[in-house]
Amino acid sequence: MSKRILTHLAKQDAILAAVIGAAGPYTVKADLQGTPFQALARAIAHQQLHAAAANTILTRFINTVGGGTFPTPEQVLAAPDTLFRAAGFSGSKTAALKDLAAKTIEGVVPDRETLLSLEDAAIIERLTQVRGIGRWTVEMMLMFQLGRRDVLPVDDFGVRNGFRLAYGLRKLPAPKALALFGERWAPHRSAAAWYLWRAVELHRDGKLPKPGASTRLPRLRRAVKRLKKAVRNAGRRVALKN
Numbered sequence: 001m002s003k004r005i006l007t008h009l010a011k012q013d014a015i016l017a018a019v020i021g022a023a024g025p026y027t028v029k030a031d032l033q034g035t036p037f038q039a040l041a042r043a044i045a046h047q048q049l050h051a052a053a054a055n056t057i058l059t060r061f062i063n064t065v066g067g068g069t070f071p072t073p074e075q076v077l078a079a080p081d082t083l084f085r086a087a088g089f090s091g092s093k094t095a096a097l098k099d100l101a102a103k104t105i106e107g108v109v110p111d112r113e114t115l116l117s118l119e120d121a122a123i124i125e126r127l128t129q130v131r132g133i134g135r136w137t138v139e140m141m142l143m144f145q146l147g148r149r150d151v152l153p154v155d156d157f158g159v160r161n162g163f164r165l166a167y168g169l170r171k172l173p174a175p176k177a178l179a180l181f182g183e184r185w186a187p188h189r190s191a192a193a194w195y196l197w198r199a200v201e202l203h204r205d206g207k208l209p210k211p212g213a214s215t216r217l218p219r220l221r222r223a224v225k226r227l228k229k230a231v232r233n234a235g236r237r238v239a240l241k242n
Contacts, residue, residue: 002026005149005188009195012184016195018209019166023198026191030147036115037104038070039145040130043137044096045089053088060087073101096132103130120148143190152189154178162196165203167215180218 002025010017020026033039045061046054064087065071065079076097084094103109108129115123120142127138136155142148153159154175164172173181185192202208 005191008188009185009192013192015167015211015213015215016185016192018212019195019199019202022202022207022209023195026194028144028147028190028194031145033145034070035112036109036127037073037100039141040100040109040127040133040137041070041076041097043141044093044100044132047093047132047137057088061089073104076101077105093132096130099131100133116146120151143193148190150187150189152179152182152185152193154182156193158200159193159196162199165208166196166199166211168211169215169217173217177217177219 005026006020010020042054042058045058049057061084062068062070064083065075071079081091081094084097085091089097100109108126110118110126118126123142123146124135124138127133127141128135136153139151139153139156142151143153157172160172160175160178163169163178182189182192199208
């Protein structure tokens with residue numbers, strides 16, 4: 001599978017092919033531990049914290065709210081806010097955890113089997129209804145826990161910076177422009193994003209290949225005009241058929 005992905009990306013993009021050659025094999029594997037509720041609770045705990053600090057807070061959370069096992073949604077809703085503060089959660093993260101618990105009980109946050117059956121867009125739509133869970137958090141879940149192959153987190157700083165470095169740009173690409181450029185990587189945009197993260201590491205270590213050619217990002221106005229023209233032409237064809 002990895003070889004087929006890399007062959008596709010290298011065929012579509014010579015600059016990314018050079019990054020792939022320098023970074024090595026694509027090693028991401030799906031790793032959905034526990035339930036979606038548990039995965040999102042962990043994500044909330046890790047927001048804006050170093051991993052070690054977040055893991056310490058999670059351990060306290062498990063011990064104080066769950067009695068030694070990961071708390072259920074019902075336990076989270078029943079626990080007083082003082083327990084969350086004692087574990088190290090801020091007021092906003094406590095509110096996010098309780099909203100996550102409530103929406104899990106309501107079914108907005110599905111069980112694992114249901115989650116695996118949903119398309120990426122449906123998962124993003126449902127999970128971002130939870131307080132404190134944004135699109136980026138869900139995209140990370142799609143990529144690293146569900147193993148979805150065609151996710152490009154264009155708002156991620158590391159992805160944008162990796163693109164800037166790998167393609168020799170002076171400025172970070174705009175998310176919408178990067179999304180348009182990245183269409184060539186489909187249906188393996190998750191792997192492309194992973195290699196853009198690797199590009200940052202390669203640059204830091206002095207091993208990032210220099211781009212063989214200059215890169216021009218799509219101009220958004222032109223892209224919008226092309227889209228509008230395509231829509232008009234499609235409407236005309238429908239009208240002629242009728």
